[in-house]
Amino acid sequence: MPRVARSVDEEEEAFNACIQRIEEWWRSPKQAHLKRPYTAARVAGLRSNLEQKYASSDMAEKLWKQMHEHDAKGTHEMTFGTTDPIIASQIAKYSQTLYVSGSLCNSSETYEPGADHADYPWDTVPKVVEKLFRGQQWQDQRQRHYRMLHSKEERAKMDEWDYLTPIIADGDMGFGGLTSTVKLTKLFVESGVAMFHLDDLAIGCKKFTTGEGRTVIPLSEYEDRLIAARLQIDIMGAETLLCGRCDIDDSEYITNVTDPRDHEYIQGATVPIESLEKVLRAASAAGKSVLSARKQWISDSGLSTFDEAVQKVANETEFAAYKAKLGEQTVPIEQRRVIAEATVSKPVFFDWDLARIRGGQYFYKTCVKAMIERAVAVAPLTDVTWGRMDAPKWEKIEKFHQGMRAIIPDRLFLFGYTGQYDYAKAGFTEEMVKNMGVEMAKMGVVWQVQPVWAAQGMNMVVDEFAKMWAEEGIAAYVEKVQKPALAMSPNPDGFGKTSYRGAHFADGLYDAIVSRDY
Secondary structure (H helix, E strand, C coil), X not given: CCCCCCCHHHHHHHHXXXXXXXXXXXXXXXXXXXXXXXXXXXXXXXXXXXXXXXHHHHHHHHHHHHHHHHHHHCCCEEEEECCCHHHHHHHCCCCCCEEECHHHHHHHCCCCCCCCCCCCCCCHHHHHHHHHHHHHHHHHHHHHHHHCCCCHHHHCCCCCCCCCCCEEEECCCCCCCHHHHHHHHHHHHHHCCCXXXXXXXXXXXXXXXXXXXXXXXXXXXXXHHHHHHHHHHHHCCCCCEEEEEECCCCEEEECCCCCHHHHHHEEEECCCCCCHHHHXXXXXXXXXXXXXXXXXXXXXXXXXXXXXXXXXXXXXXXXXXXXXXXXXXXXXXXXXXXXXXXXXXXXXXXXXXXXXXXXXXXXXXXXXXXXXXHXXXXXXXXXXXXXXXXXXXXXXXXXXXXXXXXXXXXXXXXXXXXXXXXXCCCCCCHHHHHHHHHHHHCCCEEEEEECCHHHHHHHHHHHHHHHHHHHHHHHHHHHHHHHHHXXXXXXXXXXXXXXXXXXXXXXXXXXXXXXCCC
């Protein structure tokens, strides 16, 4: 292979120029809010000599502008999930963005479909994003060609849709170690995604149906996951947006206790008792219900956090003194024990190892305070925040978003609606449900999504059509589908029309090839 024909001095000059460009980029309005734990020199050293530009940057800047316009106006974007380019082309007429759910991809885009356990191949969602983005580009190109076949007067009567709607995608938990997260990020940027989110759940522990909650990772590990993604975006010189999604709401376990910032929320037994793991093993061997045995152990063990264990044995004055000495700083469990000994007259029994489950995880107590602390800690690495909530309880929604904005006033948020939540049972009136999106927008929730529409809504629509087709046949199709589609005016380039299918575009390509402009 040929040797590079440049001196070391020229190499150094080019490297320093690259560092300077990166530093200038980081001072731009869109990048200035981020705080990297690494230098521009580190990024420059990890870059290729061949710098590239990605469509992902254009789409990210478009999305960034949309979200800030919504925030300034107090409005919000409403979208839903899909994996199909045809459906995406119709969403573009009513929504500014698209969402690609990992759960949906796992049930419709994999060789072996599955539930929402993030157990699909790591490149699944980026490939779906690329498919959708290519479809968007084709629709945009087709529409442009078709319009330019007409005069200005004719085009003035046509609809023109912005098919290039920014795509937001589900990155789940990064799919493995940090290098896996780096590779996932690279593929996302190359696919044309505008933004993707990474959560704080543990690899291999995302479960919804066992009667147990999900497992989160320590805050420090979550930070590393987001740093990996941010670093790769910087290496590529992309504007791609990164969302930090906090999934600790209704989670029940944490993988380990290495980060002192998590110690306040880790639970343990407050009475001497046989370990949970032994109790469950014995129940299984005896053919008894493991979930029932687990429930009984939780009750018998007095499962609680260390602070709650202190409160159980302390009088009111002692507990106030204990809390005062804790203050607002991070206090690891060892120091908490020392403070308790100095302020409480009775001994405090607390053993979080007794509560560990078969996989080694510790019990973790979720609350809005913990959500806010996590979201604030990773905010410097991310562009927006998504506090995922299994059940949108209004008090919790307000407390989280208002609490975040009290610390970071200009923070923008994403929000996902659940598919089977009983709003009436939770105390929502019809008026509250109707105004829910508007009220959240006032708190900075500028992007709101129904991720499971592609399962609930599409199944419902197909079920209705299949029933009609089976019972009424082609006559019903002509009357209820074909005639309305072909009669739409002005020309929406929709459904069965030749222009929508790209025939005119294909003719244009053929004509350009076989014709000569001279």
